[in-house]
Amino acid sequence: MNVRRLIPTAALTGAVALAATALTACSGGNSETGDAKGGRLGVTASFYPLQFLAEQIGQDHVKVTGLTKPGVEPHDLEITPRQTSQLGDADVVLYLKTLQPAVDKAIELSGVKNVVDAATLTKLETHSAAGHEGHDHDHDHDHAAEGDGHDHGEAGTDPHVWLDPVKYAEIAKGVGAALEKADPSHAADYRKNAAELVAKLGALDTEFKDGLQNTATKTFITTHSAFGYLAERYGLDQEGIAGVDPEAEPSPARMKELQDVAKKDNVTTVFFEALASDKTAKALARDTGLKTDVLDPLEGITDSSQGADYFEVMRSNLKNLQKALGSK
Known part of the structure; x- marks a missing residue:
């Protein structure tokens, strides 16, 4: 795991807002075209364990995009404008709230409707x-x-x-x-x-x-x-x-x-x-x-x-x- 990097909230908010504005201007909405998805359900997963579930359960009916690339520790993920666009385009977004603060903020600002927080599906x-x-x-x-110097999320x-x-x-x-x-x-x-x-x-x-x-x-x-x-x-x-x-x-x-x-x-x-x-x-x-x-x-x-x-x-x-x- 790499040392966790903190992203200034103001900078993150600005970047996400800018990307969301650009997405709306270019596409006119939150839906990716059917051709781009191949007629499949567009699922964006915040990191590998959720990506794996989407791929295994959705199989040929879904197009799954992972926000965290191989080799990147999930806590360290920095959201790019392109990744924010993926959130806006997705039919379903899967994430685990508080694991990746940058993802939490991007989801909040993207306006995506169909969001699934894995933390609500089991007891933490x-x-x-x-x-x-x-x-x-x-x-x-x-x-x-x-005390381990790390934010585990709600109530530790x-x-x-x-x-x-x-x-x-x-x-x-x-x-x-x-x-x-x-x-x-x-x-x-x-x-x-x-x-x-x-x-x-x-x-x-x-x-x-x-x-x-x-x-x-x-x-x-x-x-x-x-x-x-x-x-x-x-x-x-x-x-x-x-x-x-x-x-x-x-x-x-x-x-x-x-x-x-x-x-x-x-x-x-x-x-x-x-x-x-x-x-x-x-x-x-x-x-x-x-x-x-x-x-x-x-x-x-x-x-x-x-x-x-x-x-x-x-x-x-x-x-x-x-x-x-x-x-x-």
């Missing part, structure tokens, strides 16, 4: 970077977020719901319903595709549940504290090095604490993500005699990803967790 929770503090593995229990909620297949399936159902409403003539296909995707996510949930049920340790250390939902779902303890930003420098006290946790809980591996520096992970691993490996937060797919889509990367994550935790 708060998770602590230190998994041992008050962690009872109760799936309905909200954990207090520790954790946005990384797609890393829990059960919650991701809830979002998939909502996306399917939104496509049905926007394009009633293909409602039966959307319903069928959504049901098939939900079934696949159910199977993935079973794989994780079975694969992580019997392990030598339940604790994993990661540079990116994105795996709170996954940890809570499968009875694990996530220990984040420095909150949700994997490139933030942890305090000496936190590094000492993690050394103690690693020794106490027989931790074998420090996880990092492929798109961020592994310097901190390697430093901790060197000091504690641990290994390093990749745990992908699945905010995008690139050539560095351990798989070509959501399911392949999640199964790679499962394999890496099983190895690190000593699955039996």
